Amino acid sequence: xxxxxxxxxxxxxxxxxxxxxxxxxxxxxxxxxxxxxxxxxxxxxxxxxxxxxxxxxxxxxxxxxxxxxxxxxxxxxxxxxxxxxxxxxxxxxxxxxxxxxxxxxxxxxxxxxxxxxxxxxxxxxxxxxxxxxxxxxxxxxxxxxxxxxxxxxxxxxxxxxxxxxxxxxxxxxxxxxxxxxxxxxxxxxxxxxxxxxxxxxxxxxxxxxxxxxxxxxxxxxxxxxxxxxxxxxxxxxxxxxxxxxxxxxxxxxxxxxxxxxxxxxxxxxxxxxxxxxxxxxxxxxxxxxxxxxxxxxxxxxxxxxxxxxxxxxxxxxxxxxxxxxxxxxxxxxxxxxxxxxxxxxxxxxxxxxxxxxxxxxxxxxxxxxxxxxxxxxxxxxxxxxxxxxxxxxxxxxxxxxxxxxxxxxxxxxxxxxxxxxxxxxxxxxxxxxxxxxxxxxxxxxxxxxxxxxxxxxxxxxxxxxxxxxxxxxxxx
Ligand code: PHE
Numbered sequence: 001x002x003x004x005x006x007x008x009x010x011x012x013x014x015x016x017x018x019x020x021x022x023x024x025x026x027x028x029x030x031x032x033x034x035x036x037x038x039x040x041x042x043x044x045x046x047x048x049x050x051x052x053x054x055x056x057x058x059x060x061x062x063x064x065x066x067x068x069x070x071x072x073x074x075x076x077x078x079x080x081x082x083x084x085x086x087x088x089x090x091x092x093x094x095x096x097x098x099x100x101x102x103x104x105x106x107x108x109x110x111x112x113x114x115x116x117x118x119x120x121x122x123x124x125x126x127x128x129x130x131x132x133x134x135x136x137x138x139x140x141x142x143x144x145x146x147x148x149x150x151x152x153x154x155x156x157x158x159x160x161x162x163x164x165x166x167x168x169x170x171x172x173x174x175x176x177x178x179x180x181x182x183x184x185x186x187x188x189x190x191x192x193x194x195x196x197x198x199x200x201x202x203x204x205x206x207x208x209x210x211x212x213x214x215x216x217x218x219x220x221x222x223x224x225x226x227x228x229x230x231x232x233x234x235x236x237x238x239x240x241x242x243x244x245x246x247x248x249x250x251x252x253x254x255x256x257x258x259x260x261x262x263x264x265x266x267x268x269x270x271x272x273x274x275x276x277x278x279x280x281x282x283x284x285x286x287x288x289x290x291x292x293x294x295x296x297x298x299x300x301x302x303x304x305x306x307x308x309x310x311x312x313x314x315x316x317x318x319x320x321x322x323x324x325x326x327x328x329x330x331x332x333x334x335x336x337x338x339x340x341x342x343x344x345x346x347x348x349x350x351x352x353x354x355x356x357x358x359x360x361x362x363x364x365x366x367x368x369x370x371x372x373x374x375x376x377x378x379x380x381x382x383x384x385x386x387x388x389x390x391x392x393x394x395x396x397x398x399x400x401x402x403x404x405x406x407x408x409x410x411x412x413x414x415x416x417x418x419x420x421x422x423x424x425x426x427x428x429x430x431x432x433x434x435x436x437x438x439x440x441x442x443x444x445x446x447x448x449x450x451x452x453x454x455x456x457x458x459x460x461x462x463x464x465x466x467x468x469x470x471x472x473x474x475x476x
Pocket of ligand 1: 305306307308352388391412413414434435436437
């Protein structure tokens with residue numbers, strides 16, 4: 001329907017639309033072009049343009065045509081090399097090979113000898129004689145069929161036109177310039193129709209919630225800790241946290257130990273000595289555990305069981321500087337050798353926050369937890385005393401879950417012990433309040449996922465990742 005249209009194009013368009021006014025389909029565009037004396041290329045062009053405007057439906061099916069090469073044409077005329085050779089051999093008696101060669105074209109002679117020999121038509125030696133009286137030139141016959149377009153086509157091509165989308169067009173092509181369109185009925189635009197879904201990457205719910213939490217921490221003035229080491233030594237994961245070496249959490253049932261490299265190469269020796277002393281004999285007002293601390297245990301490599309290992313490294317580094325208050329956070333992966341069920345995986349993400357300042361108390365911890373969790377939409381909190389080797393006092397954090405109608409545990413917290421902080425060299429009046437929770441728990445609540453394996457791991461349904469909303473109300 002272009003404004004400027006070649007005469008040929010207009011004619012072809014007339015023919016196609018005119019035909020479709022009374023017929024449902026054009027099954028084969030090639031046939032159609034031939035029957036109407038049209039150029040097939042032009043027919044295809046018009047079909048493409050009509051299809052582009054959605055006036056017609058068209059299907060494209062590949063056609064394969066065979067054409068004879070010059071060699072093929074020659075054999076179609078003169079016969080195949082093997083038959084030419086056969087005919088050059090006298091019906092009775094024989095012919096000398098070199099004489100036979102002179103009678104034929106060199107390439108015909110070569111191919112002819114090969115094929116006629118293979119077909120057992122002739123006996124070949126110095127002299128050549130016929131073995132059969134009569135041969136049929138099948139090759140020639142096939143070549144002729146191809147030449148005539150009889151066989152040759154193995155897959156038929158077809159550009160079929162299946163109906164028209166607007167019956168007004170059945171009358172023939174429309175002249176837009178002439179104003180014919182004014183008479184036409186157009187389909188109304190549906191402004192409520194949804195566009196096709198955009199093909200794009202989609203963030204996993206864990207990443208989205210992680211990002212929101214990260215922004216929350218940053219707004220509260222926390223700095224992010226570098227958590228890019230999944231492998232940790234037992235020293236930083238346990239010993240530096242005043243966790244005794246016989247503690248059940250250090251058992252291989254709860255912790256993934258590394259086979260290679262099985263031990264760490266470097267630990268800060270002076271600090272190791274102070275940690276050993278506080279485990280064995282105490283100090284800073286503590287009696288210690290009174291057992292023989294073993295370096296081999298501390299050297300063992302493992303997959304970190306909590307990000308508190310990173311917090312410990314950070315506090316150790318902080319203690320090396322002139323004292324300054326700090327607020328740190330991290331959100332990253334930890335590993336525990338646990339039985340996998342609908343709420344537990346062997347790896348999960350831990351959110352951890354800590355505040356280090358002089359004179360912080362349990363009241364400060366409770367206040368910070370209220371600030372933090374209320375931003376997650378959980379303002380109704382309760383605390384329950386608990387035990388961690390590295391915090392005293394320690395509190396489990398509970399929140400009232402409206403949906404479940406009960407109090408659910410949402411985190412763990414505490415004030416780091418002097419046995420942990422003092423060997424690092426932090427001042428006596430400095431204290432550190434800290435808390436940790438899993439990223440999976442709030443994400444599952446926010447996204448209404450009840451089985452953790454639907455959220456993380458190889459069973460995750462990718463369409464869930466695509467469907468879930470970009471933003472959530474709840475975390476702001
Ligand atoms: N490390 C604790 C856990 O793995 C969380 C925690 C962090 C507790 C900081 C107290 C203080 O559950």
